[in-house]
Amino acid sequence: xxxxxxxxxxxxxxxxxxxxxxxxxxxxxxxxxxxxxxxxxxxxxxxxxxxxxxxxxxxxxxxxxxxxxxxxxxxxxxxxxxxxxxxxxxxxxxxxxxxxxxxxxxxxxxxxxxxxxxxxxxxxxxxxxxxxxxxxxxxxxxxxxxxxxxxxxxxxxxxxxxxxxxxxxxxxxxxxxxxxxxxxxxxxxxxxxxxxxxxxxxxxxxxxxxxxxxxxxxxxxxxxxxxxxxxxxxxxxxxxxxxxxxxxxxxxxxxxxxxxxxxxxxxxxxxxxxxxxxxxxxxxxxxxxxxxxxxxxxxxxxxxxxxxxxxxxxxxxxxxxxxxxxx
Amino acid sequence: xxxxxxxxxxxxxxxxxxxxxxxxxxxxxxxxxxxxxxxxxxxxxxxxxxxxxxxxxxxxxxxxxxxxxxxxxxxxxxxxxxxxxxxxxxxxxxxxxxxxxxxxxxxxxxxxxxxxxxxxxxxxxxxxxxxxxxxxxxxxxxxxxxxxxxxxxxxxxxxxxxxxxxxxxxxxxxxxxxxxxxxxxxxxxxxxxxxxxxxxxxxxxxxxxxxxxxxxxxxxxxxxxxxxxxxxxxxxxxxxxxxxxxxxxxxxxxxxxxxxxxxx
Numbered sequence: 001x002x003x004x005x006x007x008x009x010x011x012x013x014x015x016x017x018x019x020x021x022x023x024x025x026x027x028x029x030x031x032x033x034x035x036x037x038x039x040x041x042x043x044x045x046x047x048x049x050x051x052x053x054x055x056x057x058x059x060x061x062x063x064x065x066x067x068x069x070x071x072x073x074x075x076x077x078x079x080x081x082x083x084x085x086x087x088x089x090x091x092x093x094x095x096x097x098x099x100x101x102x103x104x105x106x107x108x109x110x111x112x113x114x115x116x117x118x119x120x121x122x123x124x125x126x127x128x129x130x131x132x133x134x135x136x137x138x139x140x141x142x143x144x145x146x147x148x149x150x151x152x153x154x155x156x157x158x159x160x161x162x163x164x165x166x167x168x169x170x171x172x173x174x175x176x177x178x179x180x181x182x183x184x185x186x187x188x189x190x191x192x193x194x195x196x197x198x199x200x201x202x203x204x205x206x207x208x209x210x211x212x213x214x215x216x217x218x219x220x221x222x223x224x225x226x227x228x229x230x231x232x233x234x235x236x237x238x239x240x241x242x243x244x245x246x247x248x249x250x251x252x253x254x255x256x257x258x259x260x261x262x263x264x265x266x267x268x269x270x271x272x273x274x275x276x277x278x279x280x281x282x283x284x285x286x287x288x289x290x291x292x293x294x295x296x297x298x299x300x301x302x303x304x305x306x307x308x309x310x311x312x313x314x315x316x317x318x319x320x321x322x323x324x325x326x327x
Numbered sequence: 328x329x330x331x332x333x334x335x336x337x338x339x340x341x342x343x344x345x346x347x348x349x350x351x352x353x354x355x356x357x358x359x360x361x362x363x364x365x366x367x368x369x370x371x372x373x374x375x376x377x378x379x380x381x382x383x384x385x386x387x388x389x390x391x392x393x394x395x396x397x398x399x400x401x402x403x404x405x406x407x408x409x410x411x412x413x414x415x416x417x418x419x420x421x422x423x424x425x426x427x428x429x430x431x432x433x434x435x436x437x438x439x440x441x442x443x444x445x446x447x448x449x450x451x452x453x454x455x456x457x458x459x460x461x462x463x464x465x466x467x468x469x470x471x472x473x474x475x476x477x478x479x480x481x482x483x484x485x486x487x488x489x490x491x492x493x494x495x496x497x498x499x500x501x502x503x504x505x506x507x508x509x510x511x512x513x514x515x516x517x518x519x520x521x522x523x524x525x526x527x528x529x530x531x532x533x534x535x536x537x538x539x540x541x542x543x544x545x546x547x548x549x550x551x552x553x554x555x556x557x558x559x560x561x562x563x564x565x566x567x568x569x570x571x572x573x574x575x576x577x578x579x580x581x582x583x584x585x586x587x588x589x590x591x
């Protein structure tokens with residue numbers, strides 16, 4: 001190769017390098033644009049919601065009324081309001097969401113923690129190798145399938161048991177749509193998340209801690225519950241927060257099984273409506289662009305976005321703290 | 328353990344309920360008012376369209392972002408924020424992506440047209456963080472000795488990436504992409520927001536056609552009160568789970584193969 005052609009190859013390489021780096025930079029911008037897009041869209045339509053006066057109302061909805069109102073009747077006049085007018089208090093949706101997420105959280109924490117302790121402290125290596133992919137597959141089942149389970153299997157089962165013991169006279173009617181079965185199934189859905197993250201936290205507890213406890217005559221159960229779990233507590237808490245945030249943002253289970261009636265209730269056997277359920281129910285009917293229901297989609301969406309974002313940041317903050325302890 | 332057993336019972340129940348409905352007619356018929364004649368041709372094709380277009384868009388973008396962040400980006404505040412931003416995006420509820428797609432792609436870009444391309448663009452953004460994070464991990468796992476060897480031979484950074492890093496990381500990247508796409512197959516909330524619930528009796532032929540997908544059809548059948556429709560819903564679930572399970576097993580197989588190779 002003579003000197004001149006060597007120089008041009010180098011030149012071409014240099015140009016290629018510069019072009020590629022700029023191309024990659026532009027591609028990387030897409031993920032930033034996504035965030036900007038989400039925030040922009042949610043803010044823009046929510047702003048329109050808070051500024052424009054909806055039909056049958058004299059005043060626009062104030063942020064205060066939206067966040068603290070106890071009636072959610074965006075499409076018709078609320079009967080208990082004085083004077084009767086469409087009411088936009090988001091609390092029933094928020095309480096509905098939290099009720100389902102709370103039930104799911106209890107289930108996921110109980111099952112997930114037991115699974116994690118079993119996998120990290122008791123299970124032989126072979127069983128671990130089988131169970132971990134199974135948990136991964138569990139996590140990969142589409143949420144619409146879980147919703148189907150809740151609606152067609154869990155609810156009828158619970159209702160049969162409920163009616164068998166004649167609890168209706170005590171606690172009232174057990175709804176076809178209810179927060180309880182949605183919460184139970186959602187707990188099953190987020191369980192793998194709790195168990196995987198908790199197990200990671202438990203595995204990173206140094207062996208010396210366990211050995212110290214064993215040398216003092218502790219049983220395996222004592223070591224698990226009194227040494228490993230407390231040592232991995234922040235990781236377990238983080239996994240719980242992240243799983244809850246997932247439960248709050250989950251859509252199909254609550255839409256199918258929890259109902260579409262925005263009641264402000266803490267009773268798990270009544271029909272409720274979650275924030276995500278509301279969004280889907282309105283979107284199903286192709287809400288016309290610019291209408292008040294179109295705008296409420298984004299106002300509820302913005303609230304949902306902020307709640308889950310805060311929980312995710314909190315969860316990751318807890319994880320990053322516990323990492324510093326042992327590294 | 329209880330969870331796994333409980334789920335196994337649920338799955339068996341679905342299987343018993345639905346398997347007698349799964350046959351060739353079910354795969355080649357359109358949805359119908361009569362349960363006996365209902366099929367999943369339109370949603371199956373819709374799913375293929377959406378996931379196919381998503382794959383075409385998400386692979387270059389996801390891999391490109393991962394390569395930039397791992398191989399080219401300097402360790403400064405801006406790039407750390409980029410990483411933070413990506414993990415935050417991974418935690419945004421899928422229905423929010425649906426709202427994004429509805430406002431930007433459907434209303435702004437397509438003037439109210441609820442088309443396939445809007446669905447797959449939204450799906451691309453939804454699974455992009457997953458693809459980026461998986462690819463980043465794959466690239467990070469390539470031993471730095473390989474890179475140093477290539478640099479020592481006078482290769483430019485891009486040449487190192489092109490000839491050493493990408494081929495080495497490819498199997499793990501592929502398994503990450505397959506898992507991300509299987510998420511796209513099963514995801515229904517954003518598509519519900521974008522496409523709304525419709526009754527289709529034709530196969531979409533262009534990215535600008537209206538569409539429905541498999542999970543959406545299952546949702547619409549499951550929310551019918553008649554028992555027959557619930558049985559067809561479980562038949563639909565069986566088909567969906569078969570597709571997803573085969574995608575997941577391929578991904579896990581690729582991963583276990585590369586793991587055993589790197590242990591040698």
